[in-house]
Amino acid sequence: MKVLEFTPPVPKEDSVVVDEDILPYFYNYFHRHRQLQITLILRGEGTLMAGNYSQSFKPGDVYILGANQPHIFKSDSSHFNNPDKLNAHAIHIYFDQDRIPCPFFHLPEMESISNFLSTTQNGFQLPSQYQNYVSRIIKKLPIKSNLDRLLTIIKLFDYFAKQVRGWKSLDSGLSNTLFSESEGLRMTEVFQYTLEHYAENITLNKIAEIAHITPHAFCKYFKKHTRKTYNTFLNEIRISEACKKIINSNHDGISTIAYSTGFNSATNFNRVFRKTTGMSPRDYIREYKNKASLYTN
Template identity: 75%
Template sequence: MKVLQFTPPAPKEDSVIVDEDFLTHFYNHFHRHKQLQITLILKGKGTLMVGNYSQAFRPNEVYILGPNQPHMFKSEPGHFTNPRLGNAHAIHIFFDLERIPKAFLALPEMESISRFLDLIQNGLQLPAEHTEYVAKILKSLEDKTNLDRLLAVIQLFQYFSKEVKGWKSLQTGFADYSFSDSDGMRMNDVFQYTLDHYAEPITLDKIADIAHITPHAFCKYFKKHTRKTYNTFLNEIRINEACKRIINSSNDGISSIAYSTGFNSATNFNRVFRKTTGMSPSDYIREYKSK
């Protein structure tokens, strides 16, 4: 439950670690590790939380998470109610940037890669048009030798730095992820409770009780660590879930989705949806169906 260093299992001599998950659900605890992480989602859906940011994730998406960046891939409830091996399938690449000598990154040939690595500290999502090409490379790493694997990752960084435009930032305004161990446990408990109970009325007293502090202290604490109010965060979780339901269901009406994701009225849902996504639910449906 702590946001502590997580060490991917691999021989010490391996600079690039390839870990393929083929599980009933993703590792759904808020955690971090010193390695940069590249993740290709092959199967499974849910909510990705990176620091104070959250969004839906789905198959055929690639994410880059910075070193020591707290994160969690929270599987959809269906992964748990109907657990089957392979519900969650992903390839994770771990690479410790501290093992790259500074003199090497200072080489003229490494200039673009060095600039790119400075950008990943807060997390990035690869634009969809590059997924097929990058996925092919990530899938091939398992069969490469140590040196070939390292060279392939460096070439991948070169591709990221030169060819990819329009990265999606996994950040909402703050870059300090230096949670202490006690803060990590507290934030993890708050995130987990919110993800599990977003469809229910969550009062300030209740969520403050989960964090084991007073409501007044909780408001200051949450705003300090996330740069947003808890109510804003809760609404983002609810809207993320509403977007998934809109995409995955052709029968549920807007009002039904609004009430099932924790909103007390369709009017309030429409207002929050527009504020969060920049469009109305009906516009969102039309845009999705046009793709």
């Protein structure tokens, strides 16, 4: 398994490609492609990994993923239990800037768009207050002609550059260039194993075995490529899963969430949760409920 080179499924290469997925689960491989990607999640939940950054995703989310940024939308395990059910629905837009002559982006009218595109290497999540407007635009793209798609995307980039504030960065400090083809095999196996077994007691010896190196070498290797310890990365995955359980009300209390996501005590869970999110689990629940009431009223 490695960081796969992915080609958008189209009969011919255009500068803008729109692909609508309605599937049992999302594309299940850590991959990258030369096109910038915009994704609107319409149905399905899981974990997004971009580089070594991770967080949960849910319906309504809109993401920008940079050109050649390794990523995976990993569906929740429940999506794999019933392969006949279409749990995943998303619209993906692939924008190939290299197919547009450079002088076009040097026009004075394109300055703000060019500046915005230069910042997308590590990806963004669109703030929630802009989701409805952007979603309406994206949903209309599959039926538009090739030229209309390009013009719409240019206008959308202009909106992103001039109107949107408070982008959430998907950058955790990892340079995309660190994922060479040869190293993609090892890092992807580590990421995939962690996503599938985060609730278990993953020892250093076990994860080093997955990476096919000694525990001491693994600690140095992982820190070099991610600028964080494996334990920090594992805790981020666990807290991301805990947040999903909180949002889905899929729990009987804080202690239940703690043990179901791999923590050995509620005290340790509370400490790591606060360190990762900047608030306690109870404050997170309160804030989520407050936001939910604003959108439903």
